[in-house]
Amino acid sequence: MNLAEQVKQIVMSTPHKKAYHYQGKDTSYIEFDQLVGTLAFSLQKVGIKKGDHIAFLLGNTPDFLISLYACMRIGATAVPINPIFTLDEISYIFNNGDIKSVIAHDTLLPMLDEGKLNYPKVETFIVCESSNDPLINLDSISKEMKNRLHFFSDFLSESSLIETFDIQDEDTAIILYTSGTTGKPKGAELTHVNLFANARDVAHFMKFTAEDRVIATLPIFHVFALTVVINAPLFVGATILIALRFSPSEIFTLAKSQEATVFAGVPTMYNFLYQYPKGNAQDFSTLRMAISGGAPLPHQVLHNFEEKFNVRISEGYGLSEASPVTCFNALDAERKVGSIGKSITNVENKVVDEQGCELPPNVVGELIVRGPNVMKGYYKMPEETAKTLRDGWLYTGDLAKKDDEGYFYIVDRKKDMINVGGFKVYPREVEEVLYQFPEVLEAAVIGKEDEDFGEVVYAFVVLKDNGILQEELIEYCSRHLAKYKIPKVIKILEALPKSSTGKILRRTLKEMNF
Incomplete structure (x- = not known):
């Protein structure tokens, strides 16, 4: 099917049920x-x-x-x-x-x-x-x-x-071009069974029902929205509330007037909703679930949003090549802050070393995935396909660890890890510290080449108060981070470069001159 x-x-079964509102x-x-x-x-x-x-x-x-x-x-x-x-x-x-x-x-x-x-x-x-x-x-x-x-x-x-x-189940239903960090984009071929299985399993794991009213403000040409706010809701006969664009004021109005039950967004959306002065808990009073994906959710952003709106955010994980969802924090189980949750129904995740051997709990390695949701390959790119799909597993390129209870944690992108004189620095760890500084709205961390250490840490922030100086932020980091993790430079910007889905573009930051 x-x-x-x-x-x-x-x-x-329900011909006159509302499919979508626009x-x-x-x-x-x-x-x-x-x-x-x-x-x-x-x-x-x-x-x-x-x-x-x-x-x-x-x-x-x-x-x-x-x-x-x-x-x-x-x-x-x-x-x-x-x-x-x-x-x-x-x-x-x-x-x-x-x-x-x-x-x-x-x-x-x-x-x-x-x-x-x-x-x-x-x-x-x-x-x-x-x-x-x-x-x-x-x-x-x-x-x-x-x-x-x-x-x-x-x-x-x-x-x-x-x-x-x-x-046929294995016929290609959709080709999604991934925003490659190097070279040209690659077209991930997703079959009918890939899309069907992930929509079915996401709907089951997130407990979607025909009574749900799901806000679609994420760009629906993107795989996160395609499955979570389009295919999975339609799978169970729910109603999709289509928002032409993301605007905090319009989202609050839509959620309240249409009695929305599910909101899905990327971390920057949650930050903007929290910062919007006219937003209040009453606007989101009908929400039963808020879903975050697309990028790691900073702890401070999660805390701020939940405290203001009294709505739990459940973080998950996915990638285009997996249709996309592989992990999620189940609603009827403990939600661990910072975790992407456990493997969803019918999908298996594990953390491996460079040889592909599974690592013990709490050891960082590469996250790999298998299940009926994994792509058939990259369109017209057999060599890239062979690098990514090995022995039935999809190698994600993300660094992760799993705890003793089966919860997974994304540490960072493998290619984003910073090597400072042989010491590993994960950008997310530094970003979490910066987000705890009261005047920081947004933060992003990259590695820059350095003659002495190979790489050093550079940070970019957007502030609430322009009176804050770089030196104050570096001093704050020095109280919370080991010396080699402290940013050498913290650049204050009016806004961080983002993709259409709200994901911060590290590649653009790396190309900036200082």
């Missing part, structure tokens, strides 16, 4: 299913077949959900792309990913037209209008682009009779 078939099961409008499961079927028919009509690759350049709108499930229904492969990527980044994925068709927001049409010669294999461009009338003046679009252009609204006005395909 695949996720599109699972939605049909929900339609059969900008004041509710859409039922039967309406959603009809839209999916109609789009699937229209895609077939323009020549999309099983196995063809369709890129999405879409934000948080129902168009994304409809497109994703239409692709799954006919066996096409969805390739979600961050819509704020540059033309060069988009062109690389179009070509590397063998994209045949593109579904994009209308505001991106001029850019796509400008770069059309970069991706001659793309046959059709399907434009999602942002209103009843397209924002783009078609007179400014080239004839070559117009010949390949279709409108999403037209595709939803066709008949919904579609040809059925024999879709």
